[in-house]
């Protein structure tokens with residue numbers, strides 16, 4: 001049956017349609033002849049498909065290439081308001097809902113707090129109501145152009161089913177987020193782990209744009225990871241690939257919240273450092289700045305284990321770039337002061353200088369923008385899956 005697809009002209013046209021759209025997204029501004037060169041398609045074929053993309057309002061002409069007079073060509077770019085995505089970020093601090101453009105701009109946002117012990121499906125009911133309220137305040141021309149809903153959540157999420165196997169922050173187990181919301185709302189819903197959405201957001205709109213082989217290490221109240229190879233998000237058998245926080249680095253170390261000893265996160269995440277020092281992170285870092293011996297030891301050890309983790313991750317994935325993200329880095333950048341030196345201490349010689357350490361461009365809105373990036377990524381991935 002799949003063999004016949006090769007001869008299905010409609011599908012091939014669709015394939016080229018999304019391929020050109022994803023190239024325009026990647027290069028930001030590109031001419032028709034540059035697209036023809038990149039794809040080895042004829043100028044005529046590219047011209048026809050671009051006309052469809054412009055007619056569908058997904059692409060616009062914006063400016064011209066530099067060059068000799070008479071040889072200038074129109075540059076194409078994504079029409080940011082050609083379609084919109086609803087991005088949702090859920091964590092213990094509350095729920096944020098945003099309408100996001102195709103270029104990652106938030107045009108309207110709404111948020112609400114909730115009790116993490118609330119019955120899970122009642123919280124999803126509330127989320128559905130809040131999305132409906134947000135949409136009722138938007139112009140109907142925008143509502144008509146919404147592609148789908150993306151949800152970013154810190155937990156173990158199945159893919160593509162969008163079921164939360166475990167969300168420790170809310171004490172959730174086996175909650176069918178995608179199925180439940182799709183039934184309630186008239187939209188397709190994508191749900192994924194927060195760290196993956198952060199890496200996707202930076203890859204589509206931020207500092208990771210130029211890297212096809214990348215890893216994210218995310219440090220907050222726990223430690224998470226995500227990896228992309230050849231521009232594709234790696235998920236593993238149960239969509240849990242990259243859970244580096246629970247790699248055991250010292251079998252004689254302190255107890256992790258997973259019940260085992262010496263997991264990576266026991267050395268670097270905020271909840272564990274707070275537990276060990278018996279005080280909030282702010283005070284730990286103040287003591288570190290005052291050069292109090294215990295605090296210097298604790299933070300130096302955290303830096304050292306972060307360097308160790310990065311060098312181990314480089315051995316596994318051989319990435320071009322490593323995104324180091326999360327609230328711990330945003331709030332206490334001191335943690336990464338000498339991180340390149342720390343990595344250099346542990347890196348396997350053949351891989352030294354093979355990678356860039358990168359910090360986020362998007363920052364605090366990365367949750368809702370990342371959730372929208374999850375949708376856009378699936379939309380553009382049509383080229384890989386459905387042909």
Ligand SMILES: [Zn+2]
Pocket residue numbers: 245246256257258259260263
């Ligand atoms: Zn653990």
